[in-house]
Amino acid sequence: MFFENCITSFLNLIYKQNCLICNCAKVDNFLCKTCLKDVHNLSSFAHRVYKNIPIYSAYIYSGSIKKLIQLLKFSHKKQASKVLSQLLFDYFKKLDLNKDFIIIYPNTYFIKSFSRGYNYMYLLALEFSKLTGFKVEKNLIKKIKYTKPQYLAKNRHKNIEGSFKINKKTAQKYKDKNILIIDDITTSGATLEEIINCCLDNNLNSLICLTISKTV
Numbered sequence: 001m002f003f004e005n006c007i008t009s010f011l012n013l014i015y016k017q018n019c020l021i022c023n024c025a026k027v028d029n030f031l032c033k034t035c036l037k038d039v040h041n042l043s044s045f046a047h048r049v050y051k052n053i054p055i056y057s058a059y060i061y062s063g064s065i066k067k068l069i070q071l072l073k074f075s076h077k078k079q080a081s082k083v084l085s086q087l088l089f090d091y092f093k094k095l096d097l098n099k100d101f102i103i104i105y106p107n108t109y110f111i112k113s114f115s116r117g118y119n120y121m122y123l124l125a126l127e128f129s130k131l132t133g134f135k136v137e138k139n140l141i142k143k144i145k146y147t148k149p150q151y152l153a154k155n156r157h158k159n160i161e162g163s164f165k166i167n168k169k170t171a172q173k174y175k176d177k178n179i180l181i182i183d184d185i186t187t188s189g190a191t192l193e194e195i196i197n198c199c200l201d202n203n204l205n206s207l208i209c210l211t212i213s214k215t216v
């Protein structure tokens, strides 16, 4: 019994993950209760509509959501993708859409993924796919040119214009499917609008956009 207890304590010590944000030890699932509370929910109505396509955002880009996105993008904390996708899923369930979707996301230019060592949006899409059961399609839309990060661009629409390309063969395969475009943050909506235009130009008409966060 003593031996078993020792092993359990040892395993807890090894596998116990501290809070991703504040590093405290009182954690259930990557976050402590205090950090988990520091999220600001948005309503389950479309926050924007572009060419009849609804754009939903789950949380305000602040508090723990902002910290988790930054940890995932800039600090190589891949576990943040699990927490963020769970939070996105909690919101998605409230929308009560009752449909199957193909998940796509704004691909980063290959050099960016290469220098980071991973494509953070792909990780998010994969984790979200595990929760929803929806397929991720990473070959439908490609980023074909390097662009400044949107938050640094003077004109966000101009910066992103013409930077995505649809694979027409793949698009043909999905023309009768519902497509769910996910992204981490939306500010001006320029990236999502660009992707929506690419999809509509290729007869992908059943679209919904869902972002983890929205700046205010």
Ligand SMILES: [Zn+2]
Pocket: 019, 020, 021, 022, 023, 024, 031, 032, 033, 034, 035, 036
């Ligand atoms: Zn914490």
